Amino acid sequence: MKYGKQFEQLNEEFPEEWQEKSIEYKHLKKLLTDVVEELNTIGLNKSKLLDLLLRKTEDTHIEYVLDGPLNQPQPRLIVQFNDDESKEEWLSLYNLQKGSSGLDEITASTSNIDLDKQKEDHIEEIFTQGADPANKEIHINLTADAKFLGALTAAFDKLEELQMVEKNKFAAQVETLCNAITGVTGPGASHHSALGLHKKKSNDLYAWREIFTLWVESAIYEGITEASRGERDVASAEKRLNAFAAEVVKRGLGDSRTMKSKRSRQALDQFLELNMALLEIKKFYTANLEAARKILKKHMKMTALPTDAFYSFAGVEGSALQSATSSSNSNFGWTFYTISLPRVLLARLTETLIPIIPSIDDYNCLICQEIAFKPIRLNCSHIFCVRCLVKMQKRGQADCPLCRAPVVLAANKDNLDQALVGYMELWFPKEVRAKAKANDKEAQREHMAESGIEDVSCTIM
Known part of the structure; x- marks a missing residue:
């Protein structure tokens, strides 16, 4: 299936107001056919034009340029030449074009030439009336191409x-x-609830x-x-x-x-x-x-x-x-x-x-990777859970694990972030309860170990 048909079928799946703003691909293809016909009319088929466009240093050269506002491009070809052979070639070409579409689509630019007079006199005068050969050029306005690009930019505006x-x-x-x-x-x-009560x-x-x-x-x-x-x-x-x-x-x-x-x-x-x-x-x-x-x-x-x-x-x-x-x-x-x-x-x-919805990852202790409850904010602003802080202090670790500031041993109950405690209890109630329970168990085991009591599970005989 051709792309135009595929695009048309796909477009039908969208809301009608979207379809009205969509690119009219088939219409643009028709306008593109007119562009090809226009170029062929003035003797610039694809191969001829490509050859001239690729010439950068030779006597005859063509440049494709666009002017005008963004939503109304004005495309034209600028033909540059400086030898008699090229002059004769273009005279023949544009006399041919003159017979089919007139000189309204052609303007020539050389020194000491009256542009209004060019439309009245024979095109050969463009080449011969006392101009510097090195500066001669012909400007060809591409009407069909302007319509094509105008339709395309109008579609862009709608999108x-x-x-x-x-x-x-x-x-x-x-x-x-x-x-x-x-x-x-x-x-x-x-x-x-089913009874209308708030829960x-x-x-x-x-x-x-x-x-x-x-x-x-x-x-x-x-x-x-x-x-x-x-x-x-x-x-x-x-x-x-x-x-x-x-x-x-x-x-x-x-x-x-x-x-x-x-x-x-x-x-x-x-x-x-x-x-x-x-x-x-x-x-x-x-x-x-x-x-x-x-x-x-x-x-x-x-x-x-x-x-x-x-x-x-x-x-x-x-x-x-x-x-x-x-x-x-x-x-x-x-x-x-x-x-x-x-x-x-x-x-x-x-x-x-x-x-x-706050993410638990943003409130985890960077040491134990569990929620930092109860959160101790060190003087360097880094936060750790109270259990990890206690362990660092017992080991005599003075420096913050993140920034190496000597603030760990100076931390006390005043470093407990009360506002953050309340925030965690509101947004992470399950994690807070689990952490509090784990902290209590760990503290109990440490206390028993310090008292010389062996932590042994009870066994029912």
Whole structure:
């Protein structure tokens, strides 16, 4: 199946308002045919034009340039020559063009020439009226190419508008979801019993923490390892999203076993829907970026006109076939083409959602790798759990394990971070209870050992 048909079928899967903003690939192909016909009319078929474009130091040389505003490119060919043989060749060529489309599409630039008079006199006067031969050049406006590039840039403008709409829409949805999750996971969250009584929420915080951990580890849209770093393609992202959703169901994270609050289960549905919406946006913009690259590549292939000229006109340096998300495209006139919208939305989702549920990893003691309860903030600002601090002091270790500041032996009860104690008790109640229990057991064993009592388990005979 031809690409144009594939793109058309894929486009039909998207919302109607998206389809209206999509690149009209078939229409651009028709306009491209007109560009080829226009060049052939003036005697510049693909091979001839390519030969002239590649000449850098010879007597006759052509340059393809674009002027005008970004959304209305004005392409033209500048023909430079300085010998009689080239003059005769171009006289013949443009007399031919004059008969088919007139001199309205041709302007010539040499010293001491009245441009208005050129349109009235025979084209040969352009070459002969007292100009310095080394500076002669002819400018040919490419009307059909202007229509093609105008249609393409108009499509880019529409995609740019849609990007802003979807970005704002997505941001609002993320904010709504944030509020919903905060309402069912915060320390003061509660749910209703069957009798209509308020009950303290006990499970939703840990369910959402597990969901977010699983979501991050799934690396649905971007690789997180050195080997897989970078934005994933649509097929890979879709596969990973399906696997994530299946794992959520498998663990029972979306039902009443783990989520006691109905609002929490509704928020999970919203979270999954938001991920699906992100995937659809990724599909749409990937398809349109591919269509844009293909039509520009076809433009170069069918006409020999260098696509680099369009990229340079739009503010990009480098190869015309470079990746649309390359950092070297940072000055490109349309941000949809240079900045991955899915990546922007993913960043918004990650930066907004993940911080609302604190991660245990951010509050672990760097020595025992368990929650730093009770947290002792040394004078160097580093935090360790009280048990690890006591052990360091008993060993006579004076320096902080992280910064080597001599602050360990000076720590006392005043270094206990009371605010952080309360924060940990609110957000990590299970871990705090487990740590407190483990601390008590360890302290008891140490006390018995210091008293000469052997720690022996009781045996029932």
